[in-house]
Amino acid sequence: MKRVAVIFLCIVGVLLIQPACRDGQFDNLSGEESSVPANLPHLASESVELGELIYAQHCASCHGLDLEGEANWKEPNPDDSFRAPPHDASGHTWHHGDAQLLEAIQRGGARIPAKFGSSQMPGYAGTLTETEMIAVLDYIKSTWPDELRLVQWQQTLQTGTP
Numbered sequence: 001m002k003r004v005a006v007i008f009l010c011i012v013g014v015l016l017i018q019p020a021c022r023d024g025q026f027d028n029l030s031g032e033e034s035s036v037p038a039n040l041p042h043l044a045s046e047s048v049e050l051g052e053l054i055y056a057q058h059c060a061s062c063h064g065l066d067l068e069g070e071a072n073w074k075e076p077n078p079d080d081s082f083r084a085p086p087h088d089a090s091g092h093t094w095h096h097g098d099a100q101l102l103e104a105i106q107r108g109g110a111r112i113p114a115k116f117g118s119s120q121m122p123g124y125a126g127t128l129t130e131t132e133m134i135a136v137l138d139y140i141k142s143t144w145p146d147e148l149r150l151v152q153w154q155q156t157l158q159t160g161t162p
């Protein structure tokens with residue numbers, strides 16, 4: 001009887017201390033030391049690798065091979081359209097939740113109302129599958145420090161997942 005009570009208390013303890021165990025979708029289940037906060041979603045390495053290939057093929061020409069964006073990206077082009085911003089920490093990709101980023105890739109510049117400006121970014125809805133678009137986002141996220149990933153994940157929780 002005593003042993004049953006001890007086991008029960010252990011299970012309750014694990015559930016209370018490790019919320020990550022409850023929903024199973026988060027990293028940090030291995031119990032190993034990790035710098036990744038427990039509530040940050042895990043980025044699967046296959047997805048990150050696929051995303052890196054797709055990024056190099058479809059996105060790097062404008063956003064830069066190292067995600068550095070176009071030179072003088074804060075200045076408009078001569079035709080007043082936007083330049084491609086960086087996807088690294090110096091840009092603002094990490095300010096947006098997943099649903100908004102996915103829409104940017106799906107629809108490109110067409111999603112921007114004319115009164116806010118114009119963008120030559122193509123929409124990829126007919127070119128890439130949703131899995132491939134999410135893979136590109138996973139690759140981009142994999143280059144960010146945890147603090148930025150946390151901000152972006154909180155934004156996703158507030159604004160919705162795709």
Ligand code: HEC
Pocket residue numbers: 054055058059060061062063082083084085091092093094096101104105108109112118119120121122124136
């Ligand atoms: C022809 C150039 C071009 C290509 C190719 C391109 N983009 Fe863009 N992208 C832009 C420009 C310009 C903007 C800024 C205006 C806008 O938001 O549409 C932008 C904005 C974005 C944004 C919004 C960033 C933010 O902080 O608001 C995302 C996300 C994005 N691009 C992802 C991608 C991905 C992923 C690819 C490849 C699959 C890609 N882009 C290919 C030009 C391009």
